[in-house]
Amino acid sequence: MASYSVINPWNDECLGEYVYADAGAVSASLDALRRGELIQRSLAAHERADILRRLAELLKTHREELAMLITAEIGKTISDARVELDRAFNTTIASAEEARQIAGEALDSDAYPPTRERIGVVVWRPLGTVLCITPFNFPLNIAMHKLGPAFAAGNAVLFKPGPQNTASARRLVELCYEAGMPPETLQLCIPDVPAMAELVAHPQIKAINFTGGTAAANAIAKAAGFKKLLLELGGNDPLIIMPDADIDAAVAAAINQRFATAGQRCTATKRVFVHREVYARFRDALVEKTRTLAVGDPTLETTFVGPVIHAAAADEISGRIEDALSRGAVLACGHKREGNLLWPTVIEEVPDDATLVVEETFGPVLPLRQFDHLDEVVELVNASPFGLQAGVFTQDIRVMRRLFDELEVGLLATNDGPGFRAEHFPFGGVKDSGIGREGVKYAIREMSYQKTLVI
Numbered sequence: 001m002a003s004y005s006v007i008n009p010w011n012d013e014c015l016g017e018y019v020y021a022d023a024g025a026v027s028a029s030l031d032a033l034r035r036g037e038l039i040q041r042s043l044a045a046h047e048r049a050d051i052l053r054r055l056a057e058l059l060k061t062h063r064e065e066l067a068m069l070i071t072a073e074i075g076k077t078i079s080d081a082r083v084e085l086d087r088a089f090n091t092t093i094a095s096a097e098e099a100r101q102i103a104g105e106a107l108d109s110d111a112y113p114p115t116r117e118r119i120g121v122v123v124w125r126p127l128g129t130v131l132c133i134t135p136f137n138f139p140l141n142i143a144m145h146k147l148g149p150a151f152a153a154g155n156a157v158l159f160k161p162g163p164q165n166t167a168s169a170r171r172l173v174e175l176c177y178e179a180g181m182p183p184e185t186l187q188l189c190i191p192d193v194p195a196m197a198e199l200v201a202h203p204q205i206k207a208i209n210f211t212g213g214t215a216a217a218n219a220i221a222k223a224a225g226f227k228k229l230l231l232e233l234g235g236n237d238p239l240i241i242m243p244d245a246d247i248d249a250a251v252a253a254a255i256n257q258r259f260a261t262a263g264q265r266c267t268a269t270k271r272v273f274v275h276r277e278v279y280a281r282f283r284d285a286l287v288e289k290t291r292t293l294a295v296g297d298p299t300l301e302t303t304f305v306g307p308v309i310h311a312a313a314a315d316e317i318s319g320r321i322e323d324a325l326s327r328g329a330v331l332a333c334g335h336k337r338e339g340n341l342l343w344p345t346v347i348e349e350v351p352d353d354a355t356l357v358v359e360e361t362f363g364p365v366l367p368l369r370q371f372d373h374l375d376e377v378v379e380l381v382n383a384s385p386f387g388l389q390a391g392v393f394t395q396d397i398r399v400m401r402r403l404f405d406e407l408e409v410g411l412l413a414t415n416d417g418p419g420f421r422a423e424h425f426p427f428g429g430v431k432d433s434g435i436g437r438e439g440v441k442y443a444i445r446e447m448s449y450q451k452t453l454v455i
């Protein structure tokens, strides 16, 4: 049987040796979930809501234990891990509240002739078994963005986390059971990637709710055939700084939304476009603050930037910086490495076709690009195959309106960075950044279908 080890990215400690789920284990989980679909039918909305509310309380009670687990598994700083737990609490509470409010609508048949004197009562119904696949970087909040709405909608859930997150996923599932989720309604299963195509294609799986990279999403879409897909993928998210920007606030947003989580966030500020009039001021303030960020042991309260997930990721990020420098880019600060630690890097004059800015770079690197006209920015942002989120610092409502109209993204944050997220807002991208929307209420709809009674 194929096995894997989970290694702490900070100190290389082996956190566990595990065996991938084989065909027998997958089939046992699917059998349980078939029973779980029936159990879900017998649960009332208020019972689902109560279970989710109890789960939220358990996440609060176990906040520190879970945060430490995340820090050990993925090297996220302890303060970032606590923020993730607080977000997961909100996501779970929102799921509990939405479970009570899955509202349908009533339609009058006689809005159009012929007159038939009928009413259509439209309700949302669960799909059955939903496969939820999560990435390594937000192991609890992204999991709750899937498990919470899927359960609230009345589905049975097959949860497939990233292997790196085996321990935190197991703990989360234990807490779900402790909160009262019948085990048949939620099964944790981690097959290896080659076995995933068969699982994705399995007729019992009615929808796939996936967060991760484009390559995996393509493989899933190919294998899935006819089923609902919710795909939350990567981003190349821009932050745009206009001449009237509050520079201090813009610098703070750039730092928090790029260097926190060591830059491993789909909505991290991946590129900053700065108007020529304020470029030097923004760059100097950014570099000065970046140089003060504490880099190192993620378990320390004082650390701002911890390690990236593994050596291959660190190699890839450093390689992209090297490539940009070899093509004329200028280093403003950073680009130092020790093991999986990468110092926060600010880099200027990166060619627009360098891999560093064309691909999604998942690490603590901030490329700055000077501009004179907004047209240039719109063109460059829209040239990217990605379209997740964007941010702009300006006081000018016309600029906000123009960017909102013209940027091909799922969200534009004004006077904030592209990393803005409120758990109950619709969340998702366009183009290669995915299809469908999370954000609890919206995710419930993605994992449900509409059924109409005519009376």
Ligand SMILES: NC(=O)c1ccc[n+]([C@@H]2O[C@H](COP(=O)([O-])OP(=O)(O)OC[C@H]3O[C@@H](n4cnc5c(N)ncnc54)[C@H](O)[C@@H]3O)[C@@H](O)[C@H]2O)c1
Residues within 6 Å of the ligand: 133, 134, 135, 136, 137, 138, 142, 160, 161, 162, 163, 193, 196, 197, 211, 212, 213, 214, 215, 216, 217, 219, 220, 232, 233, 234, 235, 265, 266, 360, 362, 388, 433, 434
């Ligand atoms: N838009 C979002 O909401 C969002 C949020 C977080 C991360 N991400 C993206 O996730 C990526 C980083 O996470 P990652 O490295 O864990 O992503 P990944 O795509 O490598 O893995 C994500 C999950 O998919 C599984 N997987 C991999 N190949 C698969 C296949 N062929 N079939 C089925 N499942 C497969 C993995 O085991 C894991 O559970 C980045 O691209 C990031 O932008 C997006």
Ligand SMILES: O=CCS(=O)(=O)O
Residues within 6 Å of the ligand: 137, 138, 264, 265, 266, 267, 419, 421
């Ligand atoms: O990786 C991104 C997840 S989130 O922090 O934007 O929700």
